[in-house]
Amino acid sequence: MGQYDRHVFVCTSGETCPTQGDVEKFVKILRDGARAAGRQQDVRVNKAGCFSQCGHGPMLVVYPEDVWYHGVQESDLKEILDSHIIGGMPVERLRYNPGKPGANKIEVEVKTPQAEKAAGPVWHRVGAAADIAVNGIKEVAANGTRVVVINTGRGFVAYEAMCPHEAIPLAEGVCDGSVLTCLEHMWQFDVKTGAPMGDAQEGLKGFPLKEEKGELYVAMA
Template identity: 65%
Template sequence: MGPYDRHVFVCTGGETCPTQGETENYVKILRAGVQNAGRSSDVRINKSGCFSQCGHGPMIVVYPDDVWYAGVRESDLDEILTSHIIGGNPVERLRYDPGKPGPNKIVGEKKGAEGRAPASDVGRAGPAWKRVCRSDEVPANGMKAFPVDGVDVLIVHTGEAFVAYQALCPHEAVALEQGVHDGSVLTCLEHMWQFDVRTGAPIGDAETGLTGYRLKEERGELYVALEG
């Protein structure tokens, strides 16, 4: 057995995880929780590079249990910490199982031919946050589209958190707010294309995932970063 009962890795350096959530802050929250629980000697929280599962994030992996979590929101961290990291019981609703081994990216790489980040990414400033709406404008367990700087953005209330995606189905540009979701799967009713609510990943017959936008909530207002 290794020196730790559990070793937790949070993707903070991948292509998409840091754009889908404040993953650096996830590390701080989990470390503080472990310390408050008096488990710093046998539980370690580490930052990690890319897991090669881009587009499914933010992602957390817990060893030696080999439990992978996808689409983790900041509001999920306390449950993961209390139930699994401290209590030993994985949070099943957040478990990630791509159904195949190896890399499973649903977005393209941003690296150039020599494996380096393009020059335009070097020294890039932080995201420009754009106000979308008040959080109470999105129905509980519902979704609604809003125009943001000429881009239509779909805000989805999953029942536990807010997520933001492109407003039109990638199949035939049907408004997704006319569809339905059950907290796990978002369904476009035009041709029944389905997507993972937490990650935007395609499910079933859907051939393309949804473009997601980084989102934050402050003082009852929702903001998205269309770039960065």
């Protein structure tokens, strides 16, 4: 036996897993879950490098059972945690079984800067413009990345979903048409540019957004 009842490795620094889901958050959710179950002494969750299975992520591995999970979504984590990491029963529906040992990368849309320039941005539909009222803030997923879309009253803008201060969802904040405020600690941002205002020490990362026939699209690099 190893040092822990369950030892979990989450790929957080490979080439594709971090683009396929918020894997840093996965680690936090799993750690918090183990702690909430009072198992923080027996469960270890580590961030891991590439498993050389690129394209099948987000991916995590649980020992000692040596069970590999692929295509893991945030909504799957509770089941993996409760059933397997805490309960010892692997979650069969998410088990990775490519049918061949060793490295197993598939080509996914990891583009070189040149290729991307040539191909232009990849637009992802994130919902209907009519669903977001003036000054409304809605969190959406664009190709697995959490993004907030805001109706400023004079157009829509898209930013990273979490306040850079304490990782609080900006969708819980307040927009008055020109300023976006995270209520948690009153960090404020220029809603048109994402630039920090007042106490905020960092700005928001923005994403290109376009509206076509009432549908909103966000471009992911």
